[in-house]
Amino acid sequence: MSETLVNDELTPLSTAPTPVAPGGRRGVRPTGRRLWRQLTSMRTALLLLTLLALAAIPGTFIPQRGLDPVKVDNFLRAHPHLGPLMNHLSLFDVFAAPWFAAIYLLLFVSLVGCLVPRIRLHAAALRRRAPDAPRHLMRLSASTRWETDSTPGEVADAARAVLKSSHWRVDRRDEADGVTTVAAERGYLRETGNLIFHVSLLVLLVGIALTGLYGYKGTVLVTDGGSFANAREFYDVFEPSRLFSDSQLAPFSFSLDKFTAAYQPNGEPTSFNARIHYRTSPSAAAVPYDIEVNHPLNIDGAKVFLVGHGYSLRISVTNAAGHTVYDGDTPFLPDDSLFTSHGVVKIPDLDGRKQLGLTGFFYPTEGFGSNGSVTSIYPAPDRPVLSLAAWSGDLGMKSGVPQSVYSLNVAALKNIGTTQLTPGKSWRLRDGTKVTFRGVDQWATFQVAHEPGKRTLLAGAILVIAGLLASLRVRRRRFWLRAVPASSGDSGGRTVVMAAGLARGEAESFGVELEDLVGRIAPDDGAQAGAPGTEES
Amino acid sequence: MAPNLHLAHISDVLLTWAVFSYAFAMFGYAAEFASGRRVEVRGGGAEAVKQGTRRAELVGRGAVGLTVAGWGFHLSSVITRGLAVHRVPWGNMYEFSCMVTLVAVTIYLFLLTQPRVRTALTGKRRTSESVRCLGAFVMAPVVLYLGLAGTVLYAAPGPLVPALNSYWIKIHVVAAITATGAFMVSGVITVLYLLKERYERGLPPLHVSLLARLRSPMNPDRVSLGPGTAAAIEMTSARGGLMRSLPSAAALDRLAYRVITFAFPVWTFAIIAGAIWAEQAWSRYWGWDPKETWSFITWLGYAAYLHARATAGWRGRRAATLSLIAFGALMVDYYVVNTVITGLHSYAGIS
Numbered sequence: 001m002s003e004t005l006v007n008d009e010l011t012p013l014s015t016a017p018t019p020v021a022p023g024g025r026r027g028v029r030p031t032g033r034r035l036w037r038q039l040t041s042m043r044t045a046l047l048l049l050t051l052l053a054l055a056a057i058p059g060t061f062i063p064q065r066g067l068d069p070v071k072v073d074n075f076l077r078a079h080p081h082l083g084p085l086m087n088h089l090s091l092f093d094v095f096a097a098p099w100f101a102a103i104y105l106l107l108f109v110s111l112v113g114c115l116v117p118r119i120r121l122h123a124a125a126l127r128r129r130a131p132d133a134p135r136h137l138m139r140l141s142a143s144t145r146w147e148t149d150s151t152p153g154e155v156a157d158a159a160r161a162v163l164k165s166s167h168w169r170v171d172r173r174d175e176a177d178g179v180t181t182v183a184a185e186r187g188y189l190r191e192t193g194n195l196i197f198h199v200s201l202l203v204l205l206v207g208i209a210l211t212g213l214y215g216y217k218g219t220v221l222v223t224d225g226g227s228f229a230n231a232r233e234f235y236d237v238f239e240p241s242r243l244f245s246d247s248q249l250a251p252f253s254f255s256l257d258k259f260t261a262a263y264q265p266n267g268e269p270t271s272f273n274a275r276i277h278y279r280t281s282p283s284a285a286a287v288p289y290d291i292e293v294n295h296p297l298n299i300d301g302a303k304v305f306l307v308g309h310g311y312s313l314r315i316s317v318t319n320a321a322g323h324t325v326y327d328g329d330t331p332f333l334p335d336d337s338l339f340t341s342h343g344v345v346k347i348p349d350l351d352g353r354k355q356l357g358l359t360g361f362f363y364p365t366e367g368f369g370s371n372g373s374v375t376s377i378y379p380a381p382d383r384p385v386l387s388l389a390a391w392s393g394d395l396g397m398k399s400g401v402p403q404s405v406y407s408l409n410v411a412a413l414k415n416i417g418t419t420q421l422t423p424g425k426s427w428r429l430r431d432g433t434k435v436t437f438r439g440v441d442q443w444a445t446f447q448v449a450h451e452p453g454k455r456t457l458l459a460g461a462i463l464v465i466a467g468l469l470a471s472l473r474v475r476r477r478r479f480w481l482r483a484v485p486a487s488s489g490d491s492g493g494r495t496v497v498m499a500a501g502l503a504r505g506e507a508e509s510f511g512v513e514l515e516d517l518v519g520r521i522a523p524d525d526g527a528q529a530g531a532p533g534t535e536e537s
Numbered sequence: 538m539a540p541n542l543h544l545a546h547i548s549d550v551l552l553t554w555a556v557f558s559y560a561f562a563m564f565g566y567a568a569e570f571a572s573g574r575r576v577e578v579r580g581g582g583a584e585a586v587k588q589g590t591r592r593a594e595l596v597g598r599g600a601v602g603l604t605v606a607g608w609g610f611h612l613s614s615v616i617t618r619g620l621a622v623h624r625v626p627w628g629n630m631y632e633f634s635c636m637v638t639l640v641a642v643t644i645y646l647f648l649l650t651q652p653r654v655r656t657a658l659t660g661k662r663r664t665s666e667s668v669r670c671l672g673a674f675v676m677a678p679v680v681l682y683l684g685l686a687g688t689v690l691y692a693a694p695g696p697l698v699p700a701l702n703s704y705w706i707k708i709h710v711v712a713a714i715t716a717t718g719a720f721m722v723s724g725v726i727t728v729l730y731l732l733k734e735r736y737e738r739g740l741p742p743l744h745v746s747l748l749a750r751l752r753s754p755m756n757p758d759r760v761s762l763g764p765g766t767a768a769a770i771e772m773t774s775a776r777g778g779l780m781r782s783l784p785s786a787a788a789l790d791r792l793a794y795r796v797i798t799f800a801f802p803v804w805t806f807a808i809i810a811g812a813i814w815a816e817q818a819w820s821r822y823w824g825w826d827p828k829e830t831w832s833f834i835t836w837l838g839y840a841a842y843l844h845a846r847a848t849a850g851w852r853g854r855r856a857a858t859l860s861l862i863a864f865g866a867l868m869v870d871y872y873v874v875n876t877v878i879t880g881l882h883s884y885a886g887i888s
Contacts, residue, residue, distance in 0.1 A: 042844060042847065042848045043848060043850075043851075045844055046841055046844050046845055046848055046851065049837050049840055049841040049844065050837075050841050050859075052837055053833075053834045053837040053838055053841070053866070056830050056833060056834050056837075057834065059825060059830055060827040060830045060831060060874070060878060061878070064825065066824065066825060067824070067825065067826065094825075095825045217820070217821075264695065264696065266695075268695070268698060269698060269699055270696055270698075270699065271699050271702070272699050292699070293699040293700055293702070293703075293818055294699075294700070294702060294703035294705070294814075294817050294818050295817075296817060296820070303816075303820065305818075305819070305820035307819070307820065447820045449820045449821065451816075451821075451822075454816070454822070457822065458813075461809040461812070461813075464805060464809070465802060465805060465806055465809065468801070468802045468805055469802050472798040472801065472802060472843075473798065473802075511656070512652070512653065512656075
């Protein structure tokens, strides 16, 4: 499953499992084993990685429910034939689709199947001693030879001391005829890192699953001066996970003192701030806090984020008899980035007989758009104007069908007047009803999220990086030294020393390291030998 | 605080200088690269060859000088931009492009100084000649990128949008920039690897075989070629061509791999840091936003490359192709996602 696996099989530094000999028992079992071997092979992993990448692509071009449900609805409306088919294939929920899950689950199964034998092998390799020197050291591309007056034993001791101090695993062997060899190896961290990296991918999966099974998130709209308590019924939208129970909701609450936004002259926002007071429990003291875009509130394992904002208009309605039938902050929903907003007021009981509906557009800074129509030209409430239309008839609120509080179906209603109001101004309808635009407040939407897998994910992520760095940047290498005593004859009475090394992947680059090692093992004699061979193999 | 328009203007001018320095450096590298062959072809005595080599060497060193000068202008441009807008100078696509190319040039200059890289490419430790032959190929996309940045993507100096206003911009975006710059360099080396590998297999260069196919009698829409084009093809298709001056395919492959083993962990870190930031800013660490998805696709692509490089039958050409596909995904992540697809990462600052 990892980069080093097959590489190992092909190089003398192998620690990888030797392929099991084919054949053996016949029947169902060998087929199963062959399938398993197929699934855990590098080729399959490669295929699955590529498939996963390809499978993710449609999720970025086709509208996704998780990102923009409105866009999906529009798409379905625009494509009455293709849409349902695509829906059936989960193309609007690519990342929750069964076929997407199938790919990554297979990838993880393949990963586990690959990891288990490799962990076992690596554990064995960690305990094994460094392998014997090859017969002909000088045939290796990075090798050198020199003569010295020291005995083979002294050379070996010197080599051992140098290697040990550089954290090599060293093994000294005395052969017949007084020949002494030193075998050393280092860079086990590469495979350790590699295994850690792949195991921590599984840790990430566990973290994702924890959040998916036990977390919750919800959004709530709060107007200046309003408050929220963390219970399911106070949320506008609440998305619990599969194993969530209401007892997991921490008993905190908060109130919004004031929301403020600042803008550049071109209308781009520069900062958002929601000043709140929160309590960790109903009996606790209120603590002030500023929730900003990159500054959520951490409370009892949950986080409260500022995710949206808009205008809330204080509107009051008094009927002909002089009774106030409506008085409150009415949230208007923004339609564009300059906060042209729309909202409605529904009064099902104006005077015991009639119903009244008001639909409005709000322009924080009124002006004219490029096509000459009235629009907002700046997001801050510099020149606020509320444009209202009044409707009479049956608002349909008693039919029992749930209605949006932000829209009014005017098809069956009768328009009884329109007007434009600035804050503080009133409008008297023909029937004597008085509508007053009392002022402008702001609302903010907050998202509360609880993700129990977060710590696991963070730990997994740190291990991913650490493992990756070790597996990609550490090089596995071996070093050998053979010292042949003077008595062997052909050296004119001096000890002949040969040293060579191998680095996996980059054979040619061991030359520099060899030169350095030899320089430290035999500062005087080694230098006479000149620079060791560094030619490319 | 309002941006300092005077400083911002200085930054723009410095960037223009940088682009011109890089462009001239590119021609210098190209001249040195091409001369390696010309001298040999012309024949002449050993003395002539030696003299020609020396002249080429001078041109090559001049190109390095220009690159360093361009890098100086480039760095100063980025710094003055940051001072002008009172924030980190990587808040929109224009600034991001400037940073990515700065990283790419820095990595190239770094490789130039590395004895291990020199040895790996040609076995000559003392001269940077072997690395210089990459120069023209690194400069070309850098000039292209900066040209696009200065024209199409240019954004007037201004403050950050609130979502970007976090210390994470120093962590997540710097990692993304570093990895992108490194992937750019590895992409260039990989293209050269594929060309050289083709040459080493004894096949004619790609454009020659493509044109040959067009000219073949089997092709119904036979393309007529002017005599000039034909001569140019003859010249470049002569066995040896410019390809001979490139380091061996194996050396290029290893160098590309080394750059990717640097970039891949950094990219991984960028994604993770992005997830942590997303959790702070948008209340979820991963939401399959188009930018997140394409970053993940890029990650999978390079992961596939690393696996392919270790799979029998996949190492070499196929692995290199995977790495180029991954780079393609990175470019989609950068250009297409920022400008075409709407998502949470719409910070391009262009309209």
